[in-house]
Amino acid sequence: MSTGRLSLLFGLQVECLDVLEQYGRWCEQDDRRLWLGQSTMIETHVALAGIAGRGVRIETGLAVAVAPLFTPTLAWVQARSVAHLMERPVCAGYGIGTMATAQALLGHPLSAPAGYVRDFVSEIGDFRAEEDEGSMGSRVSLGAGVLRPGMARRSATVCDFAVTWLTPLGYLSSTLMDAFDAGAEQAARPRPRVVSIVPAAVRRADHPPIPMAAISCGQHMQLPHYAQMLRGAGVDITGDVPHDLRETVRAGLFLYGSPDEIAARILEYFRSGVDEVVLNVGSVHLLHGLDAALSDAQEIADAVARATGEQDLTENRQQERNRTCSLV
Template structure:
């Protein structure tokens, strides 16, 4: 078998109580999983949820993939990331992204005219603050005058959500980690990784690590994988920027109803489905494509079959890929 990327775990639901994170933090602590990730939540925020888990005794490496820039000023973002590292005593990947244009409009009154410029400014401010600099920064979208109180923390890496080549090139220039969601391994290899490397070369810096959030499920007789795809990814499959990314990657779902689109997603390997050995082989393709870390996303299983089924499958898959 080809070498596998490091494997991490995505919390497969939006928690309403911080204690719901504890079994997943325990899974990371007691297995070969590298990190616990959570995407943006408008219920329990990932920064607060991870801190609560640490307070309950589960101090594990964490990642936010990705929190949305319109929700907080970059000073607050840097403060939250550093607070989490101080609270857990473990490394943090603080991932950010501009979000959908509709989300930007709903909070800001108008979408970013240039999401690339907004992301560049945002990460520039966050990095400067985390590096202890006294900033005097004035940009198109974000400004910051000042610094944070000095503190020694575990490593904090800055991530950028990446779907298309422009953002990948920018991540190569300014991020530590490029975070992808729903991207097939072939698209990662042919489109995103070359852009990431080009950006890093332009900036004269190392190529960022690649973390791929990958939805998947184990094969079972009573399951329709297309149903699981839709259950875990329907909002993304309706979003124009995801549709565009998937079409470029050879999966055109723009004219399909969701059940049919779900089948196309499985066929195009944007959603992985199989027995443990098959999933290990499919994850190896991500390593070959340039991913350093794959985050196991069992959201579809959780939404259809419940959190116990998702936890059981996470344990089975981690055992197969350890």
């Protein structure tokens, strides 16, 4: 069975390079991509440069960097720097954060946020076009965060990929995919790769779903643009927090169950046209620590490998790593 790619999100602010390095080492084992959101404790690009200096060599992604924090020139220089230091491709995705954040950073309200992000990414693309073919800079992919059809259409005219967050699968597979297709057709270019951030936790006695959903989804669901998108997608968001959190689990916005049950839902994303699913086990990390989070990620990854017939390949890579270690 052919599937998309399974990656991992560092779903926290970066406060310590030791912890981020452990996520990077986990990704290094099976050539998985490590994604980060916008960190301001230790800025995202600086954090990735820091673990590159410790010898981590992995593909990385930004999902998403807050564009008003940067100029397009600075965003390009930083993304290209990470690619050079990691010696691996970088997926650099951008968004506005929130309207309030954008206004505070820019000093004026944004009348057309989708147009702002499109133009921001387009300008970075102009810098990339000047890179020599085959250089690390030429291997920086550019993307945007997408919630609604307007942003999907505009991003598809300039972006290599689009990142969705907290988008119900039915809404993603129909409304957003149609908008991606329309934008790509308008620009006479391929549809961007679709990358979906999916919060998840393995069902355990000490892993109650509602507190975990609150950590992963609660803050986003209270933002007007997320609530509007979810209601439009048919999710029963009322503003009553306990009810809305239960709804995130019921609607599959927060995946909770056995590793095999979570893997089955991830395969639904792939069958719907999603190219890359990014696991967010940040709620497990915050409640139970690093080891518990990476354990959940590993069990889910193993279940996806079993379901897709890739288990033998995964085991062969592990055996090869063991042989290599025994020779050192």
